[in-house]
Amino acid sequence: MNYLGFLTGSICCAIVILVIFGIWFDSPKEAILKKENKELQYHYDLLKGKVDNAVKMLGYLEERDANIYRVIYEAEPIPLEVRQGGVGGSYRYADLLERGLKSESLVLDTYKKVDALRKRLYVQSKSYDEILSLARNKEKLWASLPAIQPLSNKDLKRLASGYGYRIHPIHKIRRLHTGIDFSAPKGTPIYATGAGKVVKTKTDFSGYGKHVVIDHGYGYKTLYAHMQDFAVKRGAKVKRGDLIGYVGNTGSSTAPHCHYEVRKNDRPVNPINYLYQGITPEEYEELLRLASVENQSLS
CATH class of the missing domain: 1.20.1270 (Substrate Binding Domain Of Dnak; Chain:A; Domain 2)
Structure with a gap:
């Protein structure tokens, strides 16, 4: 009898142990x-x-x-x-x-x-x-469209601020930044991004500072601001890649850079959409990433 009781108890204990082991430990x-x-x-x-x-x-x-x-x-x-x-x-x-x-x-x-x-x-x-x-x-049209970066930018690190709402560096409020900023040392060459005619070379003591506007036709214009010096005069005809000026820190600018705008029918559009020549898909993706960062603009 004691033997049967011991056996039964042992079996019950074993079952309980197996159940607990199955709950807490994986097979x-x-x-x-x-x-x-x-x-x-x-x-x-x-x-x-x-x-x-x-x-x-x-x-x-x-x-x-x-x-x-x-x-x-x-x-x-x-x-x-x-x-x-x-x-x-x-x-x-x-x-x-x-x-x-x-x-x-x-x-x-x-x-x-x-x-x-x-x-x-x-x-x-x-x-x-x-x-x-x-x-x-449409060869003539393609030659006129703004299609390259205004600065030689092999490592893509000069794009400092993109198009969209950014913190203004002077007023410290969030406002629409109508272009993209390329940070670079003073004197860095700035190039025309498409063929066209220079319709403005102007010096302001605030705002854009020394800036150039090129009319590319087909409703497109580009603006290059905060220059140190001009390399073209009003009325000059330029081709894509021609030198038009040099990076400066004039006007409402907090550091040497080129503020670059693309305008379609006199309304600013995102220049990042027009950077399609001379860069690889991977480089363009990196430019998109840099341009999308919501930071403080340089002007």
Whole structure:
């Protein structure tokens, strides 16, 4: 009897120990599965980041296509509902739903993002085909458009402040910065960013200081401010890359730099969208990053 009681108690204790062990400790199989899940989650997060970056970059391309290229070539804009149209209902993913995946929402979300990205890429590629056909006889226009940086900027570190709302360096209030600032030592050469005619060389004791305005035609003008000296006179015709002046610290400026503006029909537009010649896609992406930092402008 004592033997049976001892045996029964031992079995009960063993069961309790096994239950507790199962609750607090993973079996080898569970440990492997958890490790695999962590690895899958890590790679999913990496993939999601890459997809999100691709969507962001495509957004920049679509913006330039709609607001620059298609405007230049007088092409009708592509409606937003066409660019971002649907890619089918839930039946499109019925096979995934039938599998009963544990991470169903993550997988579906990624599939939907990739499908939407593919649709937008297809529409954008067709748009570029149309723009290409319109561009064949636009050599004069292309030569006139502001398409390069006004300063030689091999390491991309001179872009100090971008277009948009920034803290004014003197008034210390947040206001629209209508250009981009390229920081550089005094005397650094400044170049015309497109072919055109110099319509202004003016010296102000405040504001833009010594500045040059070039009319490129087709509704485009560029402004180069806070110069130390001019290298051109009013009425001069210039080509893209011609020397027009030197970096200074004149007018309402807190450090030597070139404040550069692009104006379309006398309204300032973001110059970053016009820096498309002489730089690689990676360099352009870095310029976008630098221009998007909300910091204090230099003028």
